[in-house]
Amino acid sequence: DVKVTQSSRYLVKRTGEKVFLECVQDMDHENMFWYRQDPGLGLRLIYFSYDVKMKEKGDIPEGYSVSREKKERFSLILESASTNQTSMYLCASSPSGTNYGYTFGSGTRLTVV
């Protein structure tokens, strides 16, 4: 089975901190994605990547950046955490193409205080 591993299940950070969320997949998938999920708003795409060192903005990239130095790892960076970034963050991966759906990691619940 494809496994997508997110490094932290719960995180509490202070306003203004730089926050790193890590995601690793073990099935050589080309595509990786970061979403946030909030009640009533569903899943919203922050950034995605189709290849190493490649990144594209999703629907809500403001306040975030990403890094993909290796194929299996996709990191989400909150440059200066704010309280409105308190959310569930979900990483996903998929093979190239659109017929496979995504496999999600277990999620990181981030609280910014």
Added chain:
Amino acid sequence: QKEVEQNSGPLSVPEGAIASLNCTYSDRVSQSFFWYRQYSGKSPELIMSIYSNGDKEDGRFTAQLNKASQYVSLLIRDSQPSDSATYLCAVEYGNKLVFGAGTILRVKS
């Protein structure tokens, strides 16, 4: 803005009944459609995919697609309390998936 619309629910059905979950989408060019199940506090899990008009069955689940009406549905037969979850519809737009906000399903024993 590509949109995927779902009734938020909750949809309540008795155990053993058929649960019917619906989804509409805004862009006719989409070719791939998915249903995910998400238990409270967990991440979404892929349960069905469909690409062609008509029905696709997998166990107690049937996905239905009508591209002309831009409509996708998920039927769950013989609903069980363990099916209680949020069901997310996802539609492919240009190599990305756009998700609906989800429908909460409650199966009462």
